[in-house]
Amino acid sequence: MLFSITIGNGYHIPRMFSRNIATLIKGTELANKIKSEVRNELINIRQTKPEFEPQFVAIAIGNNPASSIYLQRKQEAASYCGLKSKVIHFEDTISQKSLIDVINHTNKDPSIHGIIVQLPLPNHLCETTICNAVHPSKDVDGFTQTNLGKLMQKMSDSNMIPCTALAVKKIIESEGIETYGKTAVVIGRSHNVGLPIAIILGADKQKGGFDMTTVSCHRATPNETLASVCRNADIIVSAAGVPGLVDKTMVKPGACLIDVGLNRVKSETGKDIVRGDFNKNVSQVDCRLTPVPGGVGPCTVAFLMYNTLLAAKLQAGIMNQAE
Numbered sequence: 001m002l003f004s005i006t007i008g009n010g011y012h013i014p015r016m017f018s019r020n021i022a023t024l025i026k027g028t029e030l031a032n033k034i035k036s037e038v039r040n041e042l043i044n045i046r047q048t049k050p051e052f053e054p055q056f057v058a059i060a061i062g063n064n065p066a067s068s069i070y071l072q073r074k075q076e077a078a079s080y081c082g083l084k085s086k087v088i089h090f091e092d093t094i095s096q097k098s099l100i101d102v103i104n105h106t107n108k109d110p111s112i113h114g115i116i117v118q119l120p121l122p123n124h125l126c127e128t129t130i131c132n133a134v135h136p137s138k139d140v141d142g143f144t145q146t147n148l149g150k151l152m153q154k155m156s157d158s159n160m161i162p163c164t165a166l167a168v169k170k171i172i173e174s175e176g177i178e179t180y181g182k183t184a185v186v187i188g189r190s191h192n193v194g195l196p197i198a199i200i201l202g203a204d205k206q207k208g209g210f211d212m213t214t215v216s217c218h219r220a221t222p223n224e225t226l227a228s229v230c231r232n233a234d235i236i237v238s239a240a241g242v243p244g245l246v247d248k249t250m251v252k253p254g255a256c257l258i259d260v261g262l263n264r265v266k267s268e269t270g271k272d273i274v275r276g277d278f279n280k281n282v283s284q285v286d287c288r289l290t291p292v293p294g295g296v297g298p299c300t301v302a303f304l305m306y307n308t309l310l311a312a313k314l315q316a317g318i319m320n321q322a323e
């Protein structure tokens, strides 16, 4: 791209601007592969067990337009995989007790194998209490204390791992990235996203982790510290929800950048667009990068399908729960 720089006397001289040399990691390809594996496995199981009909219920509170889009993606993916899905909507005035009653009722319904509570919740509802009301065997988001606790001990194939963390895990595996003894930075420490990702990256390979030296950054991390730890990192995962937080000066050549940020911003022409946590200029570094959109997002949805099938298999005794 032709670019110009201004020199002291006001003249503009053109120069060649750095090219985009980063390699894009196509999340949609991995997502399609996972969804077709779920679909094929379900077809196989149903040949001998036609009564096996995995179903998830998504509980949506209020009218958040972003949530509606995610719900639609989940339902489309379910329909592709052959899973049943249902959305239950409530006004944002629903009380905590009423919501917990609904979750308890759904916990007892044998035709429902997975329960998703669409986040964020209105302020009067306690996210931790609501997420923990879901029975761990139906917790396909992996947000309960039980499933997050299991993640600390082991990442086995029968664990319900939070879908975004599982997506990040599988992206790293499918890219064949060398991780042993390398350095990772995770930006964001939420219980549902940043923290489980940091646990997986830092865990022992014997337990399903990546043996990385992992630095967790968050709101209290000074900018200079964030920049300096990122500059040393072989993998940077950003789940902060801050558009353009990490730029090219913070990225070392050869690094793998995984963008979990999904930020709605206005384009220069006033259009609503989606941007990640990485500045577009990181493409000028010789690195690997998940795009936004089309990177982690579709994989998160695909792993929700994977977890729903897993939950249904465990509930039907088709697969055994690991220790």
Ligand code: ADP
Pocket: 187, 188, 189, 190, 192, 193, 194, 217, 218, 219, 220, 221, 239, 240, 241, 242, 245
């Ligand atoms: P999510 O559920 O997607 O992880 P949250 O809003 O719950 O989103 O969490 C955002 C995380 O990002 C928090 O852990 C917060 O500390 C971190 N964060 C927010 N802003 C910054 C920032 N400027 N620098 C580093 N971390 C940040």
